Amino acid sequence: MKTAITELFGIQHPIIQGGMHYVGLAELAAAVSNAGGLGIITGLTQKTPELLAKEIARCRDMTDKPFGVNLTFLPSFTAPPYPEYIAAIREGGVKIVETAGRSPEQYLPALKAARIKVIHKCTSVRHSLKAEKIGCDAVSVDGFECGGHPGEDDIPNMILLPRAADELKIPFVASGGMADARSLVAALAMGAAGMNMGTRFIATKEAPVHPNVKKALVEATELDTRLVMRALRNTERVLKNKGVDQLLEIEREKGATLKIEDIHDQVAGVYPKVMVGGDMEAGAWSCGMVVGLINDIPTVKELIDRIMTEAEAIIRQRLTGFLDGHVETSAARAVA
Numbered sequence: 505m506k507t508a509i510t511e512l513f514g515i516q517h518p519i520i521q522g523g524m525h526y527v528g529l530a531e532l533a534a535a536v537s538n539a540g541g542l543g544i545i546t547g548l549t550q551k552t553p554e555l556l557a558k559e560i561a562r563c564r565d566m567t568d569k570p571f572g573v574n575l576t577f578l579p580s581f582t583a584p585p586y587p588e589y590i591a592a593i594r595e596g597g598v599k600i601v602e603t604a605g606r607s608p609e610q611y612l613p614a615l616k617a618a619r620i621k622v623i624h625k626c627t628s629v630r631h632s633l634k635a636e637k638i639g640c641d642a643v644s645v646d647g648f649e650c651g652g653h654p655g656e657d658d659i660p661n662m663i664l665l666p667r668a669a670d671e672l673k674i675p676f677v678a679s680g681g682m683a684d685a686r687s688l689v690a691a692l693a694m695g696a697a698g699m700n701m702g703t704r705f706i707a708t709k710e711a712p713v714h715p716n717v718k719k720a721l722v723e724a725t726e727l728d729t730r731l732v733m734r735a736l737r738n739t740e741r742v743l744k745n746k747g748v749d750q751l752l753e754i755e756r757e758k759g760a761t762l763k764i765e766d767i768h769d770q771v772a773g774v775y776p777k778v779m780v781g782g783d784m785e786a787g788a789w790s791c792g793m794v795v796g797l798i799n800d801i802p803t804v805k806e807l808i809d810r811i812m813t814e815a816e817a818i819i820r821q822r823l824t825g826f827l828d829g830h831v832e833t834s835a836a837r838a839v840a
């Protein structure tokens with residue numbers, strides 16, 4: 505399948521693995537890129553620019569295909585040295601960067617000077633248009649369903665994607681709630697040139713996380729995510745657990761007076777506890793509603809091949825079948 509996104513990034517399939525804290529390590533990024541998608545290393549999971557340089561080198565040892573690095577500009581307890589991270593990306597020969605959080609405007613000249621293509625992930629049409637205006641090459645349009653930070657507008661992808669299609673000139677991928685061939689075909693139908701997946705890629709054999717995390721994703725349903733930190737205008741969609749219940753209780757007590765320090769124990773340092781230690785009750789870690797569509801732990805290649813094979817079947821058989829007047833059974837409607 506060829507789309508504006510496969511052509512822009514030089515990849516075989518229009519499937520991107522979004523940056524994920526403590527998940528987007530070289531193993532996963534290389535597996536996605538080797539399977540024909542675009543794998544992305546999460547820059548800030550590497551505590552220093554030197555460590556990011558090593559992670560990029562490790563990924564390069566595992567794949568000769570294009571891969572990217574995510575740079576997230578979110579409120580954090582201490583501001584990371586972004587120019588040094590960009591230097592590590594440039595010197596590592598990485599040609600694609602996924603930015604997220606705040607606008608990457610300040611850093612675009614440095615990225616563009618290094619001939620790096622920038623895909624900015626954002627949660628609204630106005631931020632997408634801003635990204636286009638400042639010179640980003642593509643946008644990842646992240647709907648309200650998404651794992652991580654859905655923004656504060658709460659617009660799901662059924663509305664957000666066609667709105668983006670109506671307004672944007674640069675290509676965009678659908679992000680949030682994407683899991684399978686149906687997601688991809690629907691995203692393409694709504695004007696996207698591909699899809700970005702986060703949560704779904706955690707439940708794969710290569711994802712370098714504790715087995716408890718993958719098990720929790722297979723067991724959870726679409727009812728099991730919660731929104732936290734809304735009062736701080738830093739809303740995050742996370743998987744429900746005991747730490748998150750405590751966090752929500754504190755949020756209820758504090759109301760609009762909530763400060764980040766009030767929930768420090770439930771949000772700071774949670775990722776290593778969950779992803780490395782397998783402590784599933786530790787607190788807030790990002791997870792999308794799409795968790796309700798995750799029922800297995802395939803290899804990344806099995807997942808991507810399955811998506812592409814089934815997408816072709818949906819387009820060639822199911823959709824054209826309607827035009828040819830075929831009425832389908834519910835069995836024919838199901839995918840893996």
Ligand SMILES: Cc1cc2nc3c(=O)[nH]c(=O)nc-3n(C[C@H](O)[C@H](O)[C@H](O)COP(=O)(O)O)c2cc1C
Pocket residue numbers: 521522523524525527546574575576603604605625646649650651652653679680681682700701702703704789790791792793794
């Ligand atoms: C565990 C986890 C960690 C994430 N960490 C980051 C991050 O550090 N930076 C970022 O830009 N996005 C992050 N995301 C968001 C993903 O890149 C992606 O946009 C999102 O997961 C898409 O929604 P989905 O989970 O429904 O596929 C994270 C998502 C998850 C599930």
